[in-house]
Amino acid sequence: MAGHFSQTIILGNVGKDPEIRTTQGGQKVASFTLATSETWKDKQSGEQREKTEWHRVVCWNEGVTSVIERFVRKGSKVQVVGQNQTRKWTDQSGQDRYTTEVVIKRFGGDLVLCGERGGDGGSSPQQSQPRQRNSQQRSGGWDAPSGDNLDDEIPF
Amino acid sequence: MAGHFSQTIILGNVGKDPEIRTTQGGQKVASFTLATSETWKDKQSGEQREKTEWHRVVCWNEGVTSVIERFVRKGSKVQVVGQNQTRKWTDQSGQDRYTTEVVIKRFGGDLVLCGERGGDGGSSPQQSQPRQRNSQQRSGGWDAPSGDNLDDEIPF
Amino acid sequence: MAGHFSQTIILGNVGKDPEIRTTQGGQKVASFTLATSETWKDKQSGEQREKTEWHRVVCWNEGVTSVIERFVRKGSKVQVVGQNQTRKWTDQSGQDRYTTEVVIKRFGGDLVLCGERGGDGGSSPQQSQPRQRNSQQRSGGWDAPSGDNLDDEIPF
Amino acid sequence: MAGHFSQTIILGNVGKDPEIRTTQGGQKVASFTLATSETWKDKQSGEQREKTEWHRVVCWNEGVTSVIERFVRKGSKVQVVGQNQTRKWTDQSGQDRYTTEVVIKRFGGDLVLCGERGGDGGSSPQQSQPRQRNSQQRSGGWDAPSGDNLDDEIPF
DNA sequence: TTTT
DNA sequence: TTTT
Numbered sequence: 001m002a003g004h005f006s007q008t009i010i011l012g013n014v015g016k017d018p019e020i021r022t023t024q025g026g027q028k029v030a031s032f033t034l035a036t037s038e039t040w041k042d043k044q045s046g047e048q049r050e051k052t053e054w055h056r057v058v059c060w061n062e063g064v065t066s067v068i069e070r071f072v073r074k075g076s077k078v079q080v081v082g083q084n085q086t087r088k089w090t091d092q093s094g095q096d097r098y099t100t101e102v103v104i105k106r107f108g109g110d111l112v113l114c115g116e117r118g119g120d121g122g123s124s125p126q127q128s129q130p131r132q133r134n135s136q137q138r139s140g141g142w143d144a145p146s147g148d149n150l151d152d153e154i155p156f
Numbered sequence: 157m158a159g160h161f162s163q164t165i166i167l168g169n170v171g172k173d174p175e176i177r178t179t180q181g182g183q184k185v186a187s188f189t190l191a192t193s194e195t196w197k198d199k200q201s202g203e204q205r206e207k208t209e210w211h212r213v214v215c216w217n218e219g220v221t222s223v224i225e226r227f228v229r230k231g232s233k234v235q236v237v238g239q240n241q242t243r244k245w246t247d248q249s250g251q252d253r254y255t256t257e258v259v260i261k262r263f264g265g266d267l268v269l270c271g272e273r274g275g276d277g278g279s280s281p282q283q284s285q286p287r288q289r290n291s292q293q294r295s296g297g298w299d300a301p302s303g304d305n306l307d308d309e310i311p312f
Numbered sequence: 313m314a315g316h317f318s319q320t321i322i323l324g325n326v327g328k329d330p331e332i333r334t335t336q337g338g339q340k341v342a343s344f345t346l347a348t349s350e351t352w353k354d355k356q357s358g359e360q361r362e363k364t365e366w367h368r369v370v371c372w373n374e375g376v377t378s379v380i381e382r383f384v385r386k387g388s389k390v391q392v393v394g395q396n397q398t399r400k401w402t403d404q405s406g407q408d409r410y411t412t413e414v415v416i417k418r419f420g421g422d423l424v425l426c427g428e429r430g431g432d433g434g435s436s437p438q439q440s441q442p443r444q445r446n447s448q449q450r451s452g453g454w455d456a457p458s459g460d461n462l463d464d465e466i467p468f
Numbered sequence: 469m470a471g472h473f474s475q476t477i478i479l480g481n482v483g484k485d486p487e488i489r490t491t492q493g494g495q496k497v498a499s500f501t502l503a504t505s506e507t508w509k510d511k512q513s514g515e516q517r518e519k520t521e522w523h524r525v526v527c528w529n530e531g532v533t534s535v536i537e538r539f540v541r542k543g544s545k546v547q548v549v550g551q552n553q554t555r556k557w558t559d560q561s562g563q564d565r566y567t568t569e570v571v572i573k574r575f576g577g578d579l580v581l582c583g584e585r586g587g588d589g590g591s592s593p594q595q596s597q598p599r600q601r602n603s604q605q606r607s608g609g610w611d612a613p614s615g616d617n618l619d620d621e622i623p624f
Numbered sequence: 625t626t627t628t
Numbered sequence: 629t630t631t632t
Contacts, residue, residue: 003233003628004168004192005391005424006209008240009477011161011547011580015629035630036160053162054629055240075630077159077582079317079479079547081420084164084211084240086256100242100256108393108420112317112479114545114582159632161547161580165321167391167424171625191626210625231626233426235323235391235473237576264549264576268323268473270389270426315545316480316504318521320552323473348472365474367552389471396476396523396552398568405563412554412568 008102010055011079011114012036020069030059030068031101034080057082059104064111071113081110164258166211167235167270168192176225186215186224187257190236213238215260220267227269237266320414322367323391323426324348332381342371342380343413346392369394371416376423383425393422476570478523479547479582480504488537498527498536499569502548525550527572532579539581549578 018032034055042049057080059065072078082104091097104111174188190211198205213236215221228234238260247253260267330344346367354361369392371377384390394416403409416423486500502523510517525548527533540546550572559565572579 002193002195003425003427004194004626005235005393005422006166006168006192006211007393008164009161010240011159011479011582013160013630013632033629036162037158037631038160039158039632050632052630053239053241055162077631079161081317081319083209084166084256084258085209095251097253099254100240102240108422110317110420113315114479115315159581159583160630161549161578163549167323167426169626169628189625193627195628206628208626233627237473237475264578266473266576269471270323271471314505314507316506317547318478318480318504318523320476321473322552323471325472348474349470350472351470365551365553367474391473395521396478396568396570397521407561407563409565410567412552414552 006083007081007108008084009079009081010034010036010057010102011112012055012077014072014074014076014078015054017073018068020065027060028062028065028069030065030072032057032068032072034078034102056099056101057104058085058101059109059111061104061106061109064104064109067111067113072111077114079110079112079114080104081108081112083109162239163237163264164240165235165237166190166192166213166258167268168211168233170228170230170232170234171210173229174224176221183216184218184221184225186221186228188213188224188228190234190258212255212257213260214241214257215265215267217260217262217265220260220265223267223269228267233270235266235268235270236260237264237268239265318395319393319420320396321391321393322346322348322369322414323424324367324389326384326386326388326390327366329385330380332377339372340374340377340381342377342384344369344380344384346390346414368411368413369416370397370413371421371423373416373418373421376416376421379423379425384423389426391422391424391426392416393420393424395421474551475549475576476552477547477549478502478504478525478570479580480523480545482540482542482544482546483522485541486536488533495528496530496533496537498533498540500525500536500540502546502570524567524569525572526553526569527577527579529572529574529577532572532577535579535581540579545582547578547580547582548572549576549580551577 012034015033015035018030020028020030022028034057035052036055037050037052039048039050041047059068059080059082080102082102084100085103086098086100089097089099103109168190171189171191174186176184176186178184190213191208192211193206193208195204195206197203215224215236215238236258238258240256241259242254242256245253245255259265324346327345327347330342332340332342334340346369347364348367349362349364351360351362353359371380371392371394392414394414396412397415398410398412401409401411415421480502483501483503486498488496488498490496502525503520504523505518505520507516507518509515527536527548527550548570550570552568553571554566554568557565557567571577
């Protein structure tokens with residue numbers, strides 16, 4: 001209702017199971033990463049090329065966080081509607097760093113579930129039943145992440 | 157045409173005159189920053205609060221770059237349609253850094269001119285005539301930037 | 313939060329002063345038309361061509377309606393964010409008719425004021441003061457493409 | 469690149485197999501309908517309610533039409549990115565009628581395949597192989613809300 | 625750095 | 629880290 005507008009829409013695949021944390025004030029916050037891939041034919045070499053872009057998503061919307069917690073996991077295809085927000089933090093050496101995230105807020109924020117990757121021998125429509133968190137489950141037949149130091153490899 | 161989608165729309169005000177540079181391959185590239193502000197009433201204190209978000213925009217679309225060069229300057233209100241892209245670079249201490257930008261590309265990218273801030277005593281409809289680059293003009297009656305070290309203050 | 317998504321964004325010029333009406337339940341509803349024009353060069357003839365598309369906008373969001381009532385009028389440049397909705401009605405001969413509108417609803421709906429068309433000799437920053445309704449004012453020098461019989465030419 | 473912007477994004481389910489026709493000039497054009505459903509709890513009665521909106525989609529983009537022809541069919545979940553366009557036609561009684569469609573054009577238009585509705589016992593990943601047109605297949609177990617007489621109920 |  |  002003002003003179004500005006900011007909206008980011010990402011429809012992609014979730015890279016890892018979302019993290020759900022609770023603020024000191026008791027609010028649940030969800031975060032995960034989304035991958036979008038583009039393929040094109042290189043004009044010069046004629047080769048098929050692909051580039052994957054990773055997007056960090058953070059959700060402060062209570063209702064949407066609840067949906068994420070229940071239905072979103074590694075490999076899910078989802079669309080998020082939010083706003084770009086750049087947040088300042090300090091790294092271990094004391095230097096300022098900045099990270100840009102797509103933030104799903106109270107109004108205008110949204111999440112659309114587009115379904116899992118099918119054909120994986122999963123026995124049940126996982127999207128329609130609560131997911132067991134903290135379990136030993138290997139999500140949807142996929143390989144587990146190759147390690148826990150993933151954060152070191154992700155640029156945010 | 158694939159299984160993914162990525163789009164960022166920002167309608168805001170341009171922070172400084174765009175930079176136009178030419179790649180070694182001869183391609184013109186434009187970049188500038190866009191500010192979007194939000195105001196809301198704090199529930200607890202009842203005070204009016206405001207937050208400004210800065211977005212870095214880069215344009216690799218030839219036609220759009222040409223429009224930016226001619227018509228966009230500090231203070232312009234424009235809408236850009238592009239895609240988030242995180243680019244890696246190395247800072248002076250040799251550390252990896254990441255910057256997220258809204259990139260206007262060949263297809264699906266767009267720029268909409270929404271007009272200048274009016275009432276500044278400007279004598280002519282600046283949006284409809286070419287802008288004099290490299291001139292001494294002070295854009296639209298605004299204060300000039302407070303210095304040239306602005307880059308140090310912008311988180312990208 | 314479901315499996316579907318619908319969003320229409322129109323940034324254009326308002327064709328006529330908005331109509332504000334009140335439902336029997338006391339809710340204010342605003343409606344107006346927005347024009348978007350495209351120009352392109354005809355490949356065959358090489359001539360410059362232009363096409364104007366008219367969009368009907370209806371607003372059921374109380375806050376946004378209030379902004380429309382105060383600040384939007386013929387010639388205003390605004391952006392609306394809403395959803396396509398096709399409504400059935402009966403014409404004078406008793407036949408079913410359908411009209412598609414962009415509906416601004418409670419959540420996710422939005423209106424962005426992009427300013428009036430400038431250069432009209434207007435003496436005051438009209439966007440920042442209440443508008444005089446029902447006055448003889450001619451709006452900002454902007455003319456809807458086709459005169460005053462717009463109703464005859466617009467399919468709604 | 470001008471002063472206007474128009475974009476409609478619909479992520480929904482395809483109501484019937486798309487129609488592919490060829491213009492006299494030899495251009496292929498695809499058209500289909502997309503359903504988006506919303507559910508909400510009625511404030512007064514507390515009942516769960518649902519509303520389905522139908523959107524007519526037309527595609528003049530050659531590459532996208534080719535993808536539609538091969539991969540989209542009744543029940544597919546797809547996202548389209550296009551522009552609202554209202555077209556005039558004459559009904560049997562000679563009266564003017566208007567139909568609004570989401571048009572996918574050359575630039576900025578897009579189609580995203582989000583997968584079929586799963587759990588239908590289908591034996592193969594249908595999205596990754598050409599579709600058999602004109603076959604007796606019943607699509608993916610997904611039923612458009614209202615049977616096979618869809619044409620009678622859809623206002624286009 | 626913008627704008628309201 | 630995802631997906632195709």
